[in-house]
Amino acid sequence: MSAVNRQVRLARRPVGEVRDEDWEQVVEPVGVPGPGQFLGRTRYVSLDPAMRGWLDDRPSYLPPVGIGEVMRAGSVVEVVASEHPEFRPGDHVVGAFGVQDYVVSDGKGALRVDPSLAPLSTYLGALGMPGMTAYFGLLEVGALKEGETVVVSGAAGAVGTMVGQIARVKGCRVVGIAGGAEKCALLTGELGFDAAIDYRSEDVRKALRTHAPDGIDVYFDNVGGAILDAALTRLAMRARVVVCGAISQYNNETAVQGPSNYLSLLVRRARMEGFVVFDYARRYTEASREIAGWIADGRIRVKEHVVEGTVGDFPATLQMLFRGENTGKLVLRLT
Amino acid sequence: MSAVNRQVRLARRPVGEVRDEDWEQVVEPVGVPGPGQFLGRTRYVSLDPAMRGWLDDRPSYLPPVGIGEVMRAGSVVEVVASEHPEFRPGDHVVGAFGVQDYVVSDGKGALRVDPSLAPLSTYLGALGMPGMTAYFGLLEVGALKEGETVVVSGAAGAVGTMVGQIARVKGCRVVGIAGGAEKCALLTGELGFDAAIDYRSEDVRKALRTHAPDGIDVYFDNVGGAILDAALTRLAMRARVVVCGAISQYNNETAVQGPSNYLSLLVRRARMEGFVVFDYARRYTEASREIAGWIADGRIRVKEHVVEGTVGDFPATLQMLFRGENTGKLVLRLT
Known part of the structure; x- marks a missing residue:
């Protein structure tokens, strides 16, 4: 010592x-x-x-x-x-x-x-803040329903890996956006995502058209910037955009890049909502018990x-x- | 003829x-x-x-x-x-x-x-689309509650004048943002707004601090741009931003100016939601009957x-x- x-x-x-x-x-x-x-x-x-x-x-x-x-x-x-x-x-x-x-x-x-x-x-x-963030952001703020299409950015990160896997457990189609072929392979391989988009080598907007052909029901945003804007162009009617973070903007020396396509919220009767996980503190035990169960039975890695x-x-x-x-x-x- | x-x-x-x-x-x-x-x-x-x-x-x-x-x-x-x-x-x-x-x-x-x-x-x-837009935008999308603080931009317009007056009927504090002293005088004089901000001569952000000291519970946005950004800095906890329009952006030849301060949605656990009034068509009769009553008893001009x-x-x-x-x-x- x-x-x-x-x-x-x-x-x-x-x-x-x-x-x-x-x-x-x-x-x-x-x-x-x-x-x-x-x-x-x-x-x-x-x-x-x-x-x-x-x-x-x-x-x-x-x-x-x-x-x-x-x-x-x-x-x-x-x-x-x-x-x-x-x-x-x-x-x-x-x-x-x-x-x-x-x-x-x-x-x-x-x-x-x-x-x-x-x-x-x-x-x-998975059993700490990132797990809680994914769980409550997706299920409470995102009000996820079975059969919906979920897109998550920062998909290979601590929160993103959990968002995608929880959405799969809930019977949703899941598309992850991440940087690099290796991360994308992890998402669709090991973690069971339906599709992955490499924002470094792909046109995200075009790829979303391919992988979310009926539109995005829940977009879980960890990154902000251009990827948020791309997702906004593909919202389904009554979509929910969960604002969890904006890592692309945190080191900005100039103003944060606001989502230029926010008026799609109007056209698609959609909402964009922010949250802070601490507000759900009284329910952490319940959530971590459920997540631990999914880990135990192999549905979440x-x-x-x-x-x-x-x-x-x-x-x-x-x-x-x-x-x-x-x-x-x-x-x-x-x- | x-x-x-x-x-x-x-x-x-x-x-x-x-x-x-x-x-x-x-x-x-x-x-x-x-x-x-x-x-x-x-x-x-x-x-x-x-x-x-x-x-x-x-x-x-x-x-x-x-x-x-x-x-x-x-x-x-x-x-x-x-x-x-x-x-x-x-x-x-x-x-x-x-x-x-x-x-x-x-x-x-x-x-x-x-x-x-x-x-x-x-x-x-008042009994047509603008009236319906104000009514359903404020009460349904904005989920207005008595005693809350409402801020509306484009306040002297067709929708804005109705939003402010309906909010007053519902027992809320109402701040209107409009262009020019004459419009502002109309809002606080004839239309009973609690305060008006002239965006042409005032610093909107500073004025909101004065007139909405406890924050904005419902921001009804008709204009977008810099005024939307100013309002986002003053949201109360669990605020609702109603996206009705963005007249400041409609004639843009470049991209729409996205709200740079959208991450305040996260900090304030707030939501921004769009709507299209046609979705409420089945309830127009109910709404126009109620508005007609307010006009008849002089509560709405x-x-x-x-x-x-x-x-x-x-x-x-x-x-x-x-x-x-x-x-x-x-x-x-x-x-």
């Missing part, structure tokens, strides 16, 4: 792409848990596209990470000492513990997880991209998301 | 602003009604922003007006001859009879109206902008809409 707590803190607000200089690597003494607290050692750190938004100083669904603060991140920690009645040494706990080796926590918002039921990393992916390293590898690993270098849920395993 | 039927036909597809050369003025013999038909003489022609969209050759909620076809328009005609069992000479009928002096109709989609209950022009405005002229004045009158020169419902009264 190292005697120090390495942390990644936000040094300054990035402009456009996040640079090394935007981070500060700090070494602190390991904290000591007081009454009602536990000390956790980080095992896995989650990397999420949403993190880019947390770095900007503008009103959003969470306050921005402050300059000088430890970077916010979901992680799985192992309890190494505890003065908390509900968490004992050896327990594994998931929570927003930040990018650091150790955390002292009062257990608020933390959840004990069972490593014998699923690999620890899965609690940051968990895709994870595990990078091994130290806390100091967080900045470089985060970049992978914006370069499309991950397939499935990206996590940093602290070694 | 003139012995000829003057018509305005589409000569070619306009690019950007509609030009005189895009129209063709034709004189034809007056038609003779056959069995099951009537002959109507046009009294009032409706002018609507949506007309610009009907001139473009692209998929929409109605087929485009064909080159060489009489321009599509709602109008009120007086029956002058009839071989139709349900329409008698002297009856007044509203329908999509086109920009022409006379029409031969089989009565399909036509509705007899009573000039003793409301001026004929009102059947093209009918604003009409009547231009007197001939069929040949249609092209110039249509331009007024895109220059913001009308206040309330714009109609051409044939003299």
Whole structure:
């Protein structure tokens, strides 16, 4: 056990792409848990596209990470000492513990997880926020019905792989949009998507005409930009566009590219709706139980991209998301 | 009674602003009604922003007006001859009879109206499509609830004046956005809006902060462009953005300006939804009865902008809409 707590803190607000200089690597003494607290050692750190938004100083669904603060991140920690009645040494706990080796926590918002039921990393992916996001975004916001056509962008990512597979479980036709032949092969091969569109080599609009000939009933958008615009041209009547994210726009130094084709919402009597997964927190247990069942019976395959390293590898690993270098849920395993 | 039927036909597809050369003025013999038909003489022609969209050759909620076809328009005609069992000479009928002096109709989609209950022009405005659009857009698509804050753009137009007044009837705070001091004075004076924003002289975003301090619950958009973007920055949680039109964009020669701030839908868990009023056709009677009641008891005031002229004045009158020169419902009264 190292005697120090390495942390990644936000040094300054990035402009456009996040640079090394935007981070500060700090070494602190390991904290000591007081009454009602536990000390956790980080095992896995989650990397999420949403993190880019947390770095900007503008009103959003969470306050921005402050300059000088430890970077916010979901992680799985192992309890190494505890003065908390509900968490004992050896327990594994998931929570927003930040990018650091150790955390002292009062257990608020933390959840004990069972490593014998699923690999620890899965609690940051299929059974964590991305899984919840896919589940509630598709079924609640998207109001998915059996037999509909679902298109998901960022399809090979943490959320996208789950959206597509849940839609398949629900008896829908699923088309994924992803970057590169390898990712597309994964979608239609291993993950059972009906079709995949490689936005790097294909005309997405034309490909959607081929693969969603009757129009798109639910478009689950993780990317924004030109792909959102292409999808808007192919909506079926009363389609639902689920706004989950816009990774293509997060590093913009200029204004976000608004969807030029938004008037198709009028023509197709469609809606575009945003959501934040935290609003469904009271139903996470129900959702993760259902997803765990689908994983258990083989109807959903968990895709994870595990990078091994130290806390100091967080900045470089985060970049992978914006370069499309991950397939499935990206996590940093602290070694 | 003139012995000829003057018509305005589409000569070619306009690019950007509609030009005189895009129209063709034709004189034809007056038609003779056959069995099951009537002959109507046009009294009032409706002018609507949506007309610009009907001139473009692209998929929409109605087929485009064909080159060489009489321009599509709602109008009120007086029956002058009839071989139709349900329409008698002297009856007044509203329908999509086109920009022409006379029409031969089989009565399909036509509705007899009573000039003793409301001026004929009102059947093209408050009791016609604009009234229906405001009513169903606000109450059904916008799912308006008492006590909410409503913002409407194009507020001094045919739909906008009705949206604001219906929202007031429903016990809501209403802010109108319009161009020019005169229109704004009308909104807060005669029409009872709580506040008005003059987009020509005010910073709309800042003014919305003042007049909708708790955020916008329902934003009813008739204009698109920069004003839509400003409204998106001020949405309340679970806000509804009703996409009714985008008059600021209809004459674009380049792509429509998409709403750059659409990601506020995510942050505010809000939705943006389009609709086409025709979908509510079966409920027009119910809605116009309710609106007529509000007019009768003085809670809603009918604003009409009547231009007197001939069929040949249609092209110039249509331009007024895109220059913001009308206040309330714009109609051409044939003299």
